[in-house]
């Protein structure tokens with residue numbers, strides 16, 4: 001056996017065990033005996049027999065990584081801070097436990113994707129198609145989900161804190177266990193959502209600056225309060241009502257400051 005052929009036979013050892021998920025979750029996702037088994041990527045250089053998608057380094061050649069990603073079997077893949085916006089994926093790709101933190105996935109078709117416990121924190125998901133995707137327990141904190149398509153997506157337990165959800169459609173969504181603290185929900189459709197005691201309203205979105213922006217935020221918290229109230233979650237509805245008042249106070253203060261500047265401009269020194 002030549003050294004080259006033995007190198008080529010090195011296989012990525014990543015399996016379902018590395019995804020660190022409960023057995024019941026693995027069973028539900030039908031990946032209880034999943035393994036990668038792809039060829040090792042530059043084992044001499046990395047000192048590891050992991051394939052390119054599972055190698056724990058940010059220094060991956062994009063063309064090789066994208067080639068490896070295109071087949072859609074991506075559980076546990078590591079593609080942090082990678083520009084994947086032009087990626088064409090097969091239907092219902094599997095990204096369970098994948099690290100896509102800070103990645104750009106603008107307008108990528110992720111419909112039907114399995115993204116359970118995926119790290120999408122800070123990811124750019126603007127206009128992405130997530131219809132029918134499973135995002136349960138995914139980390140979407142500070143992700144840009146503006147205009148994301150979310151019909152039939154499963155968001156239970158997802159962390160949406162500081163996420164940009166402007167104009168996203170969360171109507172009829174199950175937000176049980178979801179964290180919304182500091183999320184920007186201006187213009188977000190919230191009618192008919194369901195929630196439970198694990199749903200966290202948290203703190204006010206810090207991003208608005210103008211009176212009109214605070215007005216839109218207050219309206220969004222009003223809608224959230226109504227939706228939570230409809231679910232019988234009076235404590236959480238009161239929290240949303242508190243944020244609505246906070247946004248109204250900030251709106252009045254921003255308006256006062258704007259008017260003060262205008263008065264100075266009009267009256268001169």
Ligand SMILES: [Zn+2]
Nearest residue numbers: 012036051054
């Ligand atoms: Zn692998």
